[in-house]
Amino acid sequence: MTITIYDVAREANVSMATVSRVVNGNPNVKPVTRKKVLDVIERLGYRPNAVARGLASKKTTTVGVIIPDISNVFYAELARGIEDIATMYKYNIILSNSDNNEEKELVVLNTLLGKQVDGIVYMGNKITDKLQDELKRANTPVVLAGVLDATEKLPNVNIDYKQSTYAVVTELIGKGHTKIAFLSDGIENTNTRAKYEGYLMALSEAKIELNSALIVELEGNNYHQGTIGWSRLTENKVEATAIFASDDEIAIGALNAAQDAGVKVPDELEAVASNNTKITLMARPQLTTVVQPLYDIGAVAMRLLTKLLNKEEITSPHVTLPYSIQKRGTTK
Amino acid sequence: MTITIYDVAREANVSMATVSRVVNGNPNVKPVTRKKVLDVIERLGYRPNAVARGLASKKTTTVGVIIPDISNVFYAELARGIEDIATMYKYNIILSNSDNNEEKELVVLNTLLGKQVDGIVYMGNKITDKLQDELKRANTPVVLAGVLDATEKLPNVNIDYKQSTYAVVTELIGKGHTKIAFLSDGIENTNTRAKYEGYLMALSEAKIELNSALIVELEGNNYHQGTIGWSRLTENKVEATAIFASDDEIAIGALNAAQDAGVKVPDELEAVASNNTKITLMARPQLTTVVQPLYDIGAVAMRLLTKLLNKEEITSPHVTLPYSIQKRGTTK
DNA sequence: GTGAAAGCGCTAACAA
C-alpha cells in the first residue's frame, strides 16, 4: 500500500496539517516536532503525492513545452535551456512535438491545459490567431522562445533577426557581392519574415535591385531542403556568389551540394547561416553564422515564465538578447 | 470560474456519473443522453481536469523520460520516437535531463515518482545498483531505450552492439588494417563495453594483438572529445590507419582534426562510426556508420511500456532491433 | 441506463 500523509501523521502523533507544514518547509513548526515528523517520513519512506497536491493547491509545478521537433538541433538546444531553468525553479516540463502543424498545436495545447500546467513555453513558426485565442481563453501564462510575436501581445525572448540579417548581408555586399541568395523556409513564418526584411533593407540601402530568382523559399529547415535549395538556384541560372541561409542545416545542405558540384567555398561562394547550432562546427568548411544564444533564449524564456508564475515584477515582457557574428570558413 | 463536471451535470440534468461516462466513452449511456451531455460540454467549454482524474483513478497518462541530454542529437532522435508513440497512445511525457549523473538521476526519478507517472523510459550510460533498487521499490514499469541492462532484469530495446562492432571491425581487418583505433567514452558504460567486446573479438579472431595505445577512452560523446581523441592518437605515435568510434560526434571530431592535420580520408585513414544520427550526412566525407534505428528504438521502447501499462502480453522484454551498415565516404 | 455517495491525498483557511 502507498504511504500517505495520514499514515505519517498517525505514526508521528501529529495532525496531517503539521506533516504538510514540514513537507512544505513552513517555518511554523517547532524544531522537535519537525524532527519527529522527518524521522517518521524517513522510516516509512513517505513520498508526497504531487497529483493530490496539485488538485488541492491548484498548482502542478509543471509547465508545458510546445516544440516543433525535438530532434531538430535548433529546438533541442532551446529545450535544454528551458529544462535547466525549469529544474532550477522546481518545475517539470511536459514536452510535446507539434511539427509546426496548427492542428497538432491546438490538440497539444488542449491536452496541456487539461493537465493543468502552470504555464507554457511555445516554440514554432508563428502563433496563429486561433492559437492566440485559445491561449487567451485559458489565461495560462505563455512565453514564446525564439519566436517573434507579430502582434506583440505575448511575452517572448528573441534576438533581433532583422538587424542581424541586415548586418551580415551588408557585410557581404561590402565585399562586392551583388548576387546574394536568400535561402529559407516559408517567408510567412514570423522569424523568417524578419530576416527577409533585413535582407531587403541591406539590398535597398546598397541600391541593389531585388532579383527574385535569388530568393528560394523551402519547405522546412533541414539538410535535405538545403540541397534542394542549391538545385533551385542552379535551375534559376543566377550564379549566386553568396548565400544567406535562415537555418544551419539548410546552409550545410546547400554548401555540400555546391561543393559536390565543384564549387569552391569560400572562394567562389561565401555563405552565412543563422543559428550557430553545434553542427556549424562539424561542417567543412565550418560555417560562418549569426550567433543566436539558443540555450540562453530557452533559459531566459523559462525564467521569464517563472516570474510570470510568481507574479514577480517584470521589466519588459519582450526580451531581445544580443547576437553576434561568428566568422568561420565559409566566408573570406 | 472553472467549469467542472458538476456544472455540466447540473446544466444537462444528469448526474456527475453520467457526464463522467460520456467523457470517458463508456458505452452504457443512452444516445439521447450522450448527445445532451455533449451539447452542454460544448456550450460551456468544459475541459476535464486531468489532475483530479489522476487522483481519483490513480492513473496520470503521463510517463517520465530520463535522458542524459536532449541537446545531443543521438538522444533527441530517441526522444522523438518515444514522444510520437506516447502521443499515439494518449500519454504525455515529462522530460528530464540527467547528464548521466547518478545523483541527478536519483533526484529526477524521485520527482517523477512523486508526480505519479504511470511508467518510465530510461536512457543513459548504465543503470547503477542504487537506481535499480529505487526503481524496484517504486514498482513502476520501466523500459530502457538504447541502454543494455547488464543484469538483464529490466525490459530494454537495443541493437546488438557487440555483434555490429565485430562486423565492422572485421571488415576493416579484411581490408588489411591492423592498426584500428577504438575511440569511445568510458568503457564502463554498458553499451560501450559491448562495443569494446566486439572490437576485441574481431581482433582476437584475426590474431591481431591488442595495442592499448590504440584504445582511447574519452570523457563524453561529443565533437570536442573527438578532436581530443585524435590528438591522443598522435601523441601515442601509433599511426592508426582506421578508426572505429562509439559515437558519430566523436568520429567527426577525430576526422576533422585528422584532416586538418593533412591526413587524407579515406585514403590514409578509414573510419566507421556507430549511430547514424543525421550529422553523418552533413560531415565531409559523409560518415560510414553502423545504422542504429534510433527513432525506432525510442518508439519500440515506448510501445513496450504501453504494453506493460496495459498488462498486455509481452513476447519478450528484451528487444533487439536489427542494425545495418551504411557505407559512405569515410571508408573505401 | 442512471444516480448517490464515498473516497483519491493533499492544502488552506480557521480555530484553538
Next chain:
DNA sequence: TTGTTAGCGCTTTCAC
C-alpha cells in the same frame, strides 16, 4: 505552534 475540517474535480462501486 498545532489541529480540525472543508474542499480540490473526478472515478468508481453499488443501488436502483
